[in-house]
Amino acid sequence: MSSLERSESTQKYWRSLNELEQTPEFQALVETEFPGGPEEEWTESSRRRFLQLMGASLALGSMSSCRWQKEYITPMVDRPEDWVPGKPRHYASMMQVGGVAAGVVVTSYDGRPTKVEGSPKHPAGAGTSTYAQAATLELCDPDRSQAPCQIIDGAEVDASWEGFESFLVEQLYGLRGSGGGLAVIAQSDSSPAMAALRRRFEETYPEATWVEWEAWSRDEEAKALASLFGGPTRPTFKAEAADILLTLDDDFLELHPEHKKNARGYASRRKPEERAMNRHYAVEPSFSVTGVGADHRLPVRGSQVAGVLLAIQAELAVNYGVGSAPASVPTTGLFASGPVQAFVKAVAGDLATHRGSCLVTAGVNQPAEVHATVVGLNIALGNRGNTVEYHAADGMTEPGTEELSALVESMRDGAVDTVVCLGTNPVYDSPADLEFTSAYSRVANRIHYGLYRDETAMASTWHVNAAHWLEAWADGRSWDGTHTFAQPLIAPLYDGRDRYAFVGGLIGRGDIEAQSWIQQQFNALYGPDELAWRKAIQRGFQPGTSFVKAGAPGVAPALTMDSGQLEPWDESMPLEAVFRLDSKVYDGRFANLGWLQELPDPLTKLTWDNAAVIGVGTANALGLKDHDLVEFELNGRKLELAVYVMPGQAPGTVGLPIGYGRTTCGHVAGLAADEIDPVGFDTYKLRTTDAMAFGQGMTVDREKKGFYQLVSTQDHHVIDTTGMDGRADRIGDLVRSGTLEEWRDHPDFAQHRVHHPPLKSTWKEHEYSDYKWGMAVDLSACNGCGACTVACNAENNVPIVGKDQVFKGREMTWMRMDRYFTGDPENPQVVSQPVSCMHCENAPCEQVCPVAATVHSSEGTNDMVYNRCIGTRYCSNNCPYKVRRFNFLNWNEDLQEEDGEVRKLSMNPEVTVRVRGVMEKCSYCIQRISAARIERHSKGERIQDGDVVSACQDVCPSEAIYFGDLNDESSAVRKKHDNDRAYAMLPELNNKPRTVYLAAIRNLHPDLAPAYEPHGGHGGHGGDGHHSDGHSDDSGKEVEHV
Amino acid sequence: MSNGEIASAELDNIIDPPALVQGKADLATITETVSRVAEHKPPKAWYIGFAMALGVLGMLGMAVLYLIATGVGVWGNNQPVAWGWPIVNFVFWVGIGHAGTLISAVLYLFRQGWRTGINRFSEAMTIFAVICAGLFPAIHVGRIWVIYWVFPIPNQMAMWPQFRSPLLWDVFAVSTYFTVSLLFWYMGLVPDLATLRDRSKTKIRRLMYGIFALGWTGANRQWHRYERAYLLLAALATPLVLSVHSVVSFDFAVSQLPGWHTTIFPPYFVAGAIFSGFAMVVTLAVPARALFGLRDLITLRHLELMNKVIMATGMLVGYAYAMEFFMAWYSGNKYEGFAFVNRAFGPYAWAYWIMVTCNVITPQIYWFKKARRSIPIMFVVSIFVNIGMWFERFVITVTSLNRDFLPSSWNYFSPTVIDWATLIGSFGLFFTLFLLFCRFLPQVAIAEVKTQTPHAHSHSAH
């Protein structure tokens, strides 16, 4: 009789249709012995990319000197009051992306910024994006532009700020008073001080053009709301108040400016024991992080989302009397199908029964009409004021393509002779049909202001280097309008100028200086009060400055639907291109940050690349598979792209993440001048003004197929039938999930997924009577966005290894995000599970280390003693979770080079920089525990709950990670450990992990899910966990849903 | 002896054996046959072989230097296959290193006279195989310059090794095994070195052999203690030889990885070690006896007996393979079960089936006496077994690691050029040492073989 007994409630997990169907090509690939991939093809460029990181040199570390280095202490001559060397200080600041400011808190170590975290007090939500996590890396990027330069005939001429200023005197100041032929292409900026400066600029150059440009903009939403409310208007969500959510192609948990606030509110309703659970419906073409969390997801083409909305609108109006019925209701094609009708009925029913406590949102990609309809629907449902509010966002703009198009037109006509690109990179990211580059070259004076010598910089006549936001004063408005301030954490490393000084220079006001200018504007807004100013700077924002509520909206124009879009896709139809903002490199501006490039995409798990993401059925119909390099054509523009087959991508759509394929960026993202190939594919080449979000009529050349090695962290290689069966057999044990009914019926259902004999050690186990650190991860709240991975990288000096090493399976991330699919390949559900060291009490890694390099602390953390490690890697073999990471090569070798010196600035001084040959892994942020202990114990106190916040916990937008002292009865983590949903991974090994997971709960609509059948016999077996009835037969059914 | 029975060396003694020394078997001939190899220029083949071995050894040197300078990343090891070829090679060589001491010690205790023809030979093989084996754990660590931390010597960290680790047991087991094997081998060599000393024509030979012969004169009072010591060492080496591969198997069995965590490993590893060790002895003995004219001392009967051991241990190994599957299924542990299904049908199925073919199927040919006594067949089979046993270690190490508990961490392992260079290079090291041994030292234990001739026995009853 088996000693281990498991319920068979596991779902069939798979990755792609290849696996499911075992195509001949797939079989051939599987059967190849040692499939090494075309390694040689890209090894060379990868090498250069990482500055010979891969250890081609025969030098042993830095064996240049064989004597112990002399160490010097260089204290500050005049140390400021209360400044203790090595004790981190924290500054409020602000990071602005896409014209929306986010409040952050920057940790400064000896006057150097080392970590960016969310500002907990900021009214717009305590959040940082993955982009902000990588800001310190950007600050210390050796590829940043380090001086102004004049570019004559493509050659960089070394120049100086003086040279640029004399250029301004000669070429620009003569225009003062008119400004004819002068144009500025500026990044979207919410800064009130910049607005004031822009007014000065307009006074100085009344005829000049000032165009804002963002490659990714919320302009459709802005247009819709502006026409409804009669002025710039922004919606804010109270996701925590929504019982029912309908997100229409909206990644409001990941790519919304207020994503953290949204995610927090949303996740608070995904923890069933805390508050009644919400139900989330998502309609989207490409799988998004928001779609991961959805209880029901309907993959449709981007252009069909409006149809779904129409159908719901009609259903609501007809059956529930909510709002007015639309004139045309789609009933043919896709909308004639059962699942879609059931979905529409379920959504409409849920919305109608939760009037005032439901929420409908639409995404950036959707046209203005959809947004307008959504506003109307929300108001009709009584949600305004409850789950959504509309604010008058005076002065806030969302640039569209029209202004830029007009400017490019006049550039081409020769009407413009001076263009200033203020932080923008239109040569790279402007719509392809504008042919910006050729128009730009017709302008006599082309000035580029930016962080990098990027594509636009090299096409300009002058490039001047910008100060990084960590080096500069700035202000801005957050999404909710709160006036937010940025203070510099360090003097500009490369003498870059902030944008206030730069624009001041343009108008000949060399005296304009960001700090005083912003303070002047502050005084103008809030009265001259030095104390208020100082407090605002210290706090990072001025309270009470959020936007006021907008008035009543007008009536939304009726939504119409192109009937040609109703048909379900089949092979004979062209494809729909769906452009997506990338959650790693944004619109391409963060492309040179290795942490982000190596961060696996939340869904595809791809690193160091983007790809044409197509659905399983689509791939099947077109005969495409992973790694195929094929040519796509959209409106006559062709582009070769690697294919990635992604379950859940709507049939007939091609997901195209933007922001890759940089040719002039840096040694990470691509630099043609140094023969460094771009990372990924430049999908902007297909993006035109009429297809900024969706492009219809895309075709693919199926005949010419090349091979392109895409590298992902999870499915390093294709999986054969055996592996698939094995995986399907166990995932349900590892990632436990259930429905809300199941949970209500058996709150501790997760603990009974695996039955095993009582776990007893043959010896008396160690007791941890003092602190007992532990972690809990709520899988119900986790949406797999991967921010924890980057935060961990930044906190713990985790090195990047590069694409070919990731391909070999040597990525170093301490926190990895496992994701598995379940259900129908065309519309699967996704489970995400963050996995890092579990700090097992009976850690299997420890007993096999011959030199005691990994041992347990008295507080129960599994500590890695780097300088004791000799690198046998036995611990990794014996770790059932495979969370240990080995330095196979000296990943930090480039730091020893000249360029590396500046990168050393971004390293966390509290964490060892590991060398090759040693093992490493998550330490539970032991340096943060130590810092808290010093702080508390010096006062004779114990560490309190909340004193220690791990980096992953801090960044998690969904508050899915809990960390603290398990001996503290009142600590949040202890409560989570005691929660019924809590289970340990692989508990039968008697490892006693200190990290537990809380089973994911889905709140399924009864009409869309198989009926729930209560289990028998689950009640009376807690203690020994042994259970021998045949219940495993019935529990198999519950998961065959969707 | 009927073919239906399991071949057993012991049974053989019951039946009147053919003479262990053939041809003109007087004492002087034996001395002459063995000694002349060391006393005369070797055949051309030796020079060619030695040059090749040195070349391959040089490649090993370069590969190891590159490895130490750059990091273990030059190999194909990754996560989760943290142990790749180096550990496969280590276990492979340690296994080979088992035959010598087993033949010397165990067969000695069992009074198997036929051991004398091959024991020197296989002991030397043991020593060199263990040297090759010892190389791999040393170079596979991440920071080779601090590897001395595995020894219980005071160091700057004031820390001691962690004695619960099987790797530490390994350190003690393999080093003890090497030491005892070396002592055993050397002790057996001393009387033969004295023979070479006494036969030497040149002063330098006399001096060199003389120093290592320690002044041995063959006095009976010395022979008395010598034999007693030999017996004691044999008695000590016998449990040792069984323990070493058991300890090596603990490296796997003590961990909790599915496919490693089994109690069958110690006997299974020992059987496999004997299997591979005997195969290697055959691989080496077949050309050596032809090359150096030792056919009369290493007779077909010797080879046939070894082939019987190979067949027997091959079936033991086959039984272990089957038993592993049975246990995996019978335990009802899904991870354990998967590990074995994955071995046979997963991405490394080819390796598994190579292993089964070479180790289980190939030796079955020895049911036929003709095959057992056919030099070409036994040479080919022994090489098959060597290959099969290397793949056995590959299957255990790599296939178990490449897919363990969490599917998210599954990954494929592919060797690199350096992996190949270190594997092939280790053969260079082995053959360099072995060819030097063949050239300068008595390949057959002269004194011991003499004890097996009628001349060594009293013919009068007393």
Next chain:
Amino acid sequence: MSNNTKQFAVLAEYETVDEILSAAVKVRDAGYAKWDCYTPMPVHGLDDAMGVEQTRLPWFTLCAGITGGSLGVLMQWWMNAVDYPFITSGKPDWSLPANIPIVFELTILFSALTTFFAMWIMNNLPRWYSPLSRVKRFARATDDRFFLAIETADPLFDASATESLLRETGAHAIESVEDPDESPTPPIWLKHSLLIAGTGLLIPLMIIAYARFNTQEAPRVHLVPDMDFQEKYKAQNPSPLFEDGRAARAQLAGTFAFEDDHLILEDPGYYTGKDEGGDYLAEVPIEVTREFLERGRQRYAINCAVCHGYDGVGDGTVNQRAQSLQTAGWIPPSNLHQAYIAAQPKGQLFESITMGIRNMPGYKSAITTEDRWAIVAYLEALQGTQEAGARQLWGAAPSVEEVSPSDEDPLVAKGRELHTTKTCIACHSLDGTTLVSGSFLGLAGSERKLTDGTAVVADEAYLHESIMDPNAKIVEGYVPGLMVIPPISDDEREALVAFILSLKQ
């Protein structure tokens, strides 16, 4: 080799095992003790024939095995459970099962080594030379012949009788073995190479000893830096990136960290010791509790007592040491019980601690704001234990010297103030006590003996000169360069001189 030889043994040669066996029996029966048979391989039955007793070798092996095993247990127990225990996989510090493999291996290792070496030692090997080797035919002893040798040292040995005994045994040949007086020795080069090799083995030990005890100042050899030097900047590290060579960067003007409440100046008094009008706070702006005073006492003991002494009279160990060395230019720490200090408003004391005063550095970066106030609060309590402070505390009337007379000349009054504020008071007391230098009390008009032997009256001109150029005239008993030229204006000097003149007795 010497020509003087003496007989060593008689050697008989046999061709078969049977011959040697029967010969051995005969020699044994003849009662010889120092004799032996020499055979190319071990011959069974020869031990019995010779009457060789069983060797004791197995006992050595047994003892060594027990020793090895016990050492194995002890070593693992001591190293893992006693000397450096750590928590490993939650297991007990000491658990025998995990230690068995190593105990076993050590048992075998010790036994084997002992057996091996004991056997050679008992066999008297290695030996460079045997007299038997001088006999040419004896070379076949390791080939195909059997020999029996009876040594002359045997008590029964008789040249002719022994030889005839051997003849009786049927020896094929009998030969006398001669032994030179001086036995051959290993060649000198062999000895030297052995010596060199032996010394070579000591080299690592010598290097270790050298490294352990050498006093060389060059940093130690460090081939692989590993993580001893990491690619990051710790506190106060140097950096080549910045002009000032420091990795630490100064806070930028106008930026405020959360820790920077003192720069926000929301509550200026708390951070500066002054109120909005710029006047010093009279009292500590924090509620003074027992804990707060205790905190102040601790901070005072840590930061202040080394100079000011635990009781605040200025006799801290630093001062004592400086006085004992008669350090030139040493300005002793103030007696904190002096009336002028006790009279200071608390805000002024706070400022002195924050910004420093005279040669005392500012402590703003070393002591937190709250702790500085704690020290001020403690100081008040400390002063309360002494007279001047007690008067402040309990309102006793101040003495005449400490308060300027109300009818004082304004110039003199200003001088009195300057005497304190310009820190003259640190060295020149007003009550006749000698601090670093003479008291001002009664200085005016007195005669000063100078080091050059002359004398001068301390008149107004002298006082002016002494303030402006303190080294112009050095009074006996004082060293030049001691006094610092005070940064004062001419007017202030006038006032000071007037004040000093007013102290004329």
